[in-house]
Amino acid sequence: MAKRKKESLKSSRNKLLFVMVLFALMWTGLLGRAAWLQLFMGSDLSRLASRQHLAAELERGERGSIYDRNGNLLATSVEASSVYIRPVNVKNVDGTATKLSQILGISKSKLRKKLSRKSNFIWIKRQINDRMASKIKKANLPGVYLATEFVRLYPNNHLAGQLIGFTGVDGKGLEGLEKEFNYRLAGRKAQFVVQRDASGRRLYLDAMGREMNIRGKDIHLTIDSHIQSVTENALVDAVRKYGGKWGAAIVVEVASGDILAMANCPRFNPNIFRTSSPEIWRNRAALDVVEPGSTFKPFLIAAALEHGVITPEKLFDCENGRWKLNGKYINDTHKCGWLPVHKILRYSSNIGSAKIGLELGVQHYYQFISELGFGHKTGLPIPGDRSGLIRPAAKWNEIDLAAGSFGQGIGVTALQMAKAYLAIANKGVAKPIKLVQFPRSEENEPAKRIFKPEVAEKVLSMMREVVQEDGTGTKARISGTTVAGKTGTAQKAHRKGGYGAEFTASFVALVPGYNPEYIVFMMVDEPKKNHFGGTVAAPGVKKIMTETLAYYGKLPEKRNPTPIMAAGINDFSEMPKKAFKSNSVHFNVSDEQVPDLKGMPIRRAIEILVQKGFVPKLKGQGMTVTKQLPKPGDTWPEEKNAEMVLWVSSEKADYVK
Numbered sequence: 001m002a003k004r005k006k007e008s009l010k011s012s013r014n015k016l017l018f019v020m021v022l023f024a025l026m027w028t029g030l031l032g033r034a035a036w037l038q039l040f041m042g043s044d045l046s047r048l049a050s051r052q053h054l055a056a057e058l059e060r061g062e063r064g065s066i067y068d069r070n071g072n073l074l075a076t077s078v079e080a081s082s083v084y085i086r087p088v089n090v091k092n093v094d095g096t097a098t099k100l101s102q103i104l105g106i107s108k109s110k111l112r113k114k115l116s117r118k119s120n121f122i123w124i125k126r127q128i129n130d131r132m133a134s135k136i137k138k139a140n141l142p143g144v145y146l147a148t149e150f151v152r153l154y155p156n157n158h159l160a161g162q163l164i165g166f167t168g169v170d171g172k173g174l175e176g177l178e179k180e181f182n183y184r185l186a187g188r189k190a191q192f193v194v195q196r197d198a199s200g201r202r203l204y205l206d207a208m209g210r211e212m213n214i215r216g217k218d219i220h221l222t223i224d225s226h227i228q229s230v231t232e233n234a235l236v237d238a239v240r241k242y243g244g245k246w247g248a249a250i251v252v253e254v255a256s257g258d259i260l261a262m263a264n265c266p267r268f269n270p271n272i273f274r275t276s277s278p279e280i281w282r283n284r285a286a287l288d289v290v291e292p293g294s295t296f297k298p299f300l301i302a303a304a305l306e307h308g309v310i311t312p313e314k315l316f317d318c319e320n321g322r323w324k325l326n327g328k329y330i331n332d333t334h335k336c337g338w339l340p341v342h343k344i345l346r347y348s349s350n351i352g353s354a355k356i357g358l359e360l361g362v363q364h365y366y367q368f369i370s371e372l373g374f375g376h377k378t379g380l381p382i383p384g385d386r387s388g389l390i391r392p393a394a395k396w397n398e399i400d401l402a403a404g405s406f407g408q409g410i411g412v413t414a415l416q417m418a419k420a421y422l423a424i425a426n427k428g429v430a431k432p433i434k435l436v437q438f439p440r441s442e443e444n445e446p447a448k449r450i451f452k453p454e455v456a457e458k459v460l461s462m463m464r465e466v467v468q469e470d471g472t473g474t475k476a477r478i479s480g481t482t483v484a485g486k487t488g489t490a491q492k493a494h495r496k497g498g499y500g501a502e503f504t505a506s507f508v509a510l511v512p513g514y515n516p517e518y519i520v521f522m523m524v525d526e527p528k529k530n531h532f533g534g535t536v537a538a539p540g541v542k543k544i545m546t547e548t549l550a551y552y553g554k555l556p557e558k559r560n561p562t563p564i565m566a567a568g569i570n571d572f573s574e575m576p577k578k579a580f581k582s583n584s585v586h587f588n589v590s591d592e593q594v595p596d597l598k599g600m601p602i603r604r605a606i607e608i609l610v611q612k613g614f615v616p617k618l619k620g621q622g623m624t625v626t627k628q629l630p631k632p633g634d635t636w637p638e639e640k641n642a643e644m645v646l647w648v649s650s651e652k653a654d655y656v657k
Contacts, residue, residue, distance in 0.1 A: 002393065004584065008094045011624050014023040015223045017049055017112055022115055022364040027118075031569075038529045040265075042152050043647055044339065044622050057206035059511055060147075060148075060149060060150070060171065060187050060188070060214070061188050061213075061214030061215045061216060062077050062079075062150050062169055062187050062215045062216065063077045063150055063152065063167070063185050063186060063187050063188025063216045063383070063468055064184060064185040064186075064187075064215065064216030064217045064218045064219065064222075065077070065218045066164060066177065066178075066218070066219055066221065067218065067219070067220045067221065067225060068199065068220070068221055068223045068225045068228075069222050069223060069224055069258070069260075070224065070225070071220075072225045073155055074154065074155075074156060074159070074160065074164055074221070074223075074225070075152065075153070075154050075164055075178070075270075076152075076153050077150035077151065077153065077171075077381060078150065078151050078153050079129075079148055079149075079150060079151075079188075080127040080128070080148075080149050080150065080151045081127075081128055081133035081136075081146045081147070081148060081149070082122055082123065082125065082126045082127055082146070082147045082149045082353040083100075083104065083123075083124040083125045083126075083128060083132075083136060083144065083145070083146060083147075084121060084122060084144075084145055084147055085114065085115060085121075085122050085125050085143050085144050085145070086118070086119075086120055086121060086122075086143050086145070087114070087115055087118065087119055087120075087122065088117065088118070088119075088120060088143070088145065089143035090142060090143030090144070091117050091142045091143070091579075092142075093112060093115045093116060094112070096111075096115055096141050096142075096143065096144060096501055097111040097112045097115055099139050099141060100124065100141070101237075103132055103135045103136060103291070103419075104128070104132060106124070106125065106126065109191065111124070112570055118178055119266075124144075126149065126169050127149060127151055127169065129249065130592055133146055134412065135656070141564045148345075148560045149171065150171060150187065151561065152166065152171065152270075153271065154176075154211060154269070154270045154271050155164075157187040157269045157271060158232075158267040158268060158269045159225065159228055159229060159232070159657070160223055160228050160261075160262065160263075160266045161264075161267060161268035161269055161270050162175075162176060162268050162280075162281060162282060162283040162284070162285075163176055163177060163223070163262050163264075163283055163285075163382075164176050164177050164178060164270060165177055165179055165281075165383075166178055166270035166273045166281075171186065171187070171245075172186065173185065173186070174279050174280075175270075175383070175586075176270075176283060176382075176383065177219070177221075177371050177381065179381075179383050180381045180382065180383050181219055181381065183215045184439075185215055185216045185217065185218075185219065186216050187215055187216045188214040189214075189589035190219075190236045198211045199460075208380075209312060217389050218438075219436060219438065219439065219440040220433055220436070220437040221435060221436055221437060222256075222259050222260065222436065222437050223259065223260065223262070223432050223435075224252075224260045224261065225260060226551055227251055227260040227261045227547075227548055227551065228260070228261040228262075228546075229262040230261070230262065230543075230544055230547040230548065230551075230617075231249050231250075231251055231261035231420075231520075232249075232261075232263040232265070232267065233594050234249070234430055234522075234540040234541075234543040234544045234547075235247045235249045235263045235264075235265045235522060235540060236265050237249070237540060237543075238522065238524055238536060238537060238539070239265045239524055239527075239542035241453035241529075242505075242524060242528060242529045242530055242536045243527060243528035243529055243530070244265075244505075244524040244525055244526060244527045244536070245525045245526040246264070246265060246266065246284055246524075246525045247264070247265040247522065247523060247524045247525065248263065248264055248265070248285035248288070248414045248522070249261070249262075249263045249265075249414075249423070249520070249521065249523075249524055249540070249541075249544065250262050250263070250285055250414055250415060250417075250418040250519075250520070250521045251518060251520050251544060251548065252418050252421075252422060252433065252518065252519040253517070253518060253653055254422065254425040254453065254516050254517050254518060254519060256434065257422060257431045257432055257433050257434050258434050258437070259418075259433060259434065259435050260436075260518075260548075262283070262286070262415075262435075263285065264282075264284050264285055266280055268280045268281055283417060284370045284383065284394070284414075285311040285413070285414045286380070286384075286385065286413060286414070286415045287382075287384050287385075287386055287413065288384045288391055288413060288414075288415055288525075289386055289388055289411040289412065290411065290412065290413075290414075290490065290492075290503065290504050290523065291407060291408050291409070291410065291411060291412075291490045291491075291492070291493065292410070292412050292417060292488055292490060292504075292506065293406070293407040293408065293488035293489050293490025293491075293504065293506065293533070294348045294350075294353075294406055294407055294472075294486065294487055294489060294490075294533070295417065295469030295486050295487070295506050295507070295508050295521075295533070296404075296406065296407030296410070296412075297344075297345055297348065297353050297407065298345065298421075298424060298459050298462070298463060299369055299372060299420060299487055300353055300356060300360070300365065300406075300424075301345055301356070301366070301458075301459055301462065302424065302428075302451055302455055302456070302459050303356075303360055303364060303365055303368035303369070303451075304341075304356050304359070305451070305455045305458055305459070306368070306450075306451040306455050307360060307364050307450065308357060309359050309492070310341050310359070312340065312341050312342045312458055312461070312462065313340045313341070313342070313614075314340060314341050315338045315339065315340055316338070316340075316341070316344060316351075316352045316355045316356065317337065317338050317355075318332060318337060318339050318344070318349045318351045318352045319337075319351050320335050320336070320337060321333075321334065321336065321351070322351075323351045323354070325354070325398065325399065325402055326397075326398055326399055326496065328399050330350050330351050330354055330402060331350065331351075332347075332349050332350050332351050333348075333489075333532075333586070334347050334348075334349065334597060336349060336352075337524075338645070339352055341356065341462075342462045342465060343463070343465075343605065344356070345462040345463070345465070345466065345486070346462065346465045346466050346469060346470075346471040346472070347471065347472065348472050348486075348487060349468075349469075350406040353405045353406040353645070354401075354402035354405050354406060355403060357399065357401050357402060357404065357405025358398065358401060358402060358405075359507075360405075360546070361401075362393045362396045362401050363393055365401065365404070365405070366390070366392075366393035366396070367393075368451075369390065369410075369420075370390070371430065371448070371450050372419075372420040372423055372450060373416055373419050373420055373430065374388055374390050374410070374416055374420065375387055375389075375390035377519050378413075378415050378416060378419055378433060379432065379445060380415070380433065380434075380435045380649065381435065381436060381441070382435070385435050385473055386413050386416075387495075388410070388411050388412045388413060388416055389411030389412075390410050390411070391410075391649040392524050393406065401532075406490065407490060408490060409482035412505065414431060414434070414521055417508065417521050418433065418521045419433040420521055421508055421510065421518060421521070421525035423450050423451075423456075424456050424459055424460065424510070425456075425516040425519055426456075427450040427453040427456045427457070427508050428449055428450055428452055428453055428455060429447050429448065429449050429450070429458040430447065430448045430449075430450050431447045432445050436506075446542050459515075460484050460510065460513065460516070463484035463485055463486055463510065463513070464482060465481045466485050466486055466487065466514040467484065467485045467509070467513070468482065468483070468513070468569070471484040471487075471507075472487040472532075472533075472534040473486065473487050473507065473534050473538050474534070474538075475534055475535065475538040475542065476507065476509055476538040476541055476542045477542070477544070478511070478542060478545060478546055478549075478558035478575070481511065481512055481513075481549065481555070481556055481557075481558075482511075482512050482513030482514055483510075483512070483513050483542075484509065484511070484516065485507060485508060485509040485510070485512050485538070485544065486504065486507070486508050486539070487506070487507055487532065487533035487534040487537075487538065488504070488505065488506035488507065488508075488523070488530050488533040488537075489503055489505055489506075489531060489533050490503060490504045490506070490525070491503055492504060492643065495652065502526045502642070503526065503527065503531035504523055504524070504525050504526070505523065505524045505527050505530075505531055505532060505533040505536035506521070506522060506524070506533045507521075507522055507533045507534065507536075507537035507538040507540075507541045508522075508541075509521075509538075509541045509542075511545045511549065517554070518549075519546065520541045520544050520545055520550055522537045522540050522541050522543075522550075524536050524537055524542070538573075546618060547617070547618050549564035550606055550616075550618055551590070553606070555606075592632070592635060592636065593632075593633050593634065593635060593636070594628075594630045594632060594633065594635070594636060595632060596633075597609075597625045597632070597646065598625055598626060598627065598628060598632070599624065599626075599630045600624070600625050600626075601624060601650065605625045605628075606646075609644055612636060614637075614642070614644045616645060616646045617643070617644065617645045617646070618645075618646055618648055619645060619646070619648070624648060624649055625647070625648055626645050626647050626648060626649045627646075627647035628645065629643070629644065629645040630644070
């Protein structure tokens with residue numbers, strides 16, 4: 001019995017030992033296998049796992065969009081496929097080259113050369129059409145892949161083309177706001193792309209495995225597409241009519257400092273930028289430095305008034321149109337004798353301005369225009385923002401001061417001029433001018449008072465005389481509305497020294513002339529048929545002002561029979577801005593047919609069209625509708641951006657509502 005128990009105990013020990021040895025061998029094998037996989041096969045297995053779990057496609061996020069102040073699209077992106085290869089994965093070079101040549105229209109020899117390289121990534125063709133992409137997919141060629149890219153599209157073609165700029169084939173901003181805001185607009189690359197889910201979607205993850213958004217961010221401009229279009233059309237008309245070399249125009253909303261339009265001529269379509277030259281791409285309104293001429297005189301008058309050197313009635317001898325100073329002659333287009341300051345501005349006397357400048361002195365004048373922003377960059381997010389050309393005060397002599405007093409011998413941009421006039425419109429307070437509504441810059445300069453409110457009002461009063469009296473800007477008059485303005489005719493400096501026979505014609509307007517709400521500035525370089533700002537630029541500025549006031553519902557309902565200079569600011573009624581969005585305006589407007597608007601006051605006609613969602617273009621001068629497009633009885637257009645045109649004249653309206 002004892003012997004049997006002893007044998008049983010021995011057998012149990014052997015079994016336990018066997019199991020222990022077996023487990024030891026198993027664990028040794030597992031540990032050895034793990035060590036082998038980790039130490040020797042780790043990199044290969046990791047690569048295989050990545051192929052199973054990650055999509056082997058190149059992915060870049062969509063570029064952000066650009067919008068105007070009303071949410072209208074100015075720049076967007078559309079998907080496109082591009083072909084690339086990984087030569088290390090290509091199995092049949094000749095067969096792949098033949099197939100790709102048939103689909104893409106690329107020579108076989110060129111493809112063979114690329115397919116034979118020892119490289120991990122080579123572009124074959126960028127942004128192909130859908131038909132080619134479909135054939136590439138069906139061909140299922142090893143080592144050949146499709147990547148999703150985004151092609152930049154500008155739906156309004158030339159609208160604000162130079163301002164917006166364009167991108168290259170890689171989606172990188174090359175000019176304009178596309179370049180300046182590339183850091184924000186550009187889509188990011190996905191670090192990891194997991195397998196498609198059940199819906200076929202891809203998930204973009206960051207380095208920590210968290211889902212990320214690789215789409216670029218949008219920007220919203222202060223530009224109003226309608227005002228931009230109106231401004232471009234008026235500018236192009238002025239440049240073409242007078243054979244100008246180029247032109248620029250800017251519209252600014254006074255209360256906010258927002259730029260509503262920044263136009264250039266010739267126009268530029270960024271969709272086809274390769275067919276244009278850098279001269280056409282150039283945003284001349286912001287980058288070209290020119291001598292402003294007489295549009296600079298209101299700043300001289302403001303400086304002299306602020307320092308107590310003059311009063312509006314102080315007399316100066318304008319030397320009958322020709323005056324010699326230190327061996328140099330200063331000439332006027334009008335032969336005038338003694339003139340008070342307000343008439344010196346009204347008739348744009350260079351001699352009178354020069355004498356005011358000499359009494360003011362270099363230091364006061366230089367400091368004043370410097371505080372207005374001349375000689376400094378505007379601070380706007382525009383590539384190549386210019387500071388202009390204002391020499392240090394210590395380098396000015398008497399001739400320099402005299403010439404600078406009427407806008408010669410100094411260099412400014414159209415954008416700087418618009419910004420400086422914002423101070424006059426804001427009763428002497430210089431405010432930042434704005435181009436981007438969102439994201440707002442945190443570096444905007446604070447508002448700063450440059451001169452007293454009463455000085456601003458005196459300058460505005462003189463500028464009203466330029467337009468409303470017998471001044472040089474009478475072609476900018478708008479019936480029923482006061483306009484303050486100033487003409488400019490600047491002789492251009494010659495490359496070899498001195499001044500040549502070319503001019504830059506310009507005009508600036510502040511409307512209404514009392515408590516201005518909008519600033520419009522236009523310049524035309526080297527006009528041929530006429531070179532005076534009051535003839536070349538003033539009519540174009542008037543057109544912009546009229547259509548801007550109509551668009552915002554601020555054209556007067558009826559003409560005032562009293563002289564406009566004698567009328568008070570409240571002597572005429574204006575359509576409130578909210579009427580454009582109100583559904584409470586009651587007209588018998590057919591749901592299907594366009595009504596007969598002929599004979600109506602322009603204000604009433606615009607209200608009817610806006611009620612249906614249309615903002616018309618205005619042609620002609622006056623306050624009464626004489627012709628319309630579409631014609632009465634036509635069906636309302638289905639597209640909200642369809643062309644609606646009203647022809648107006650100064651004939652008395654027979655329409656009574």
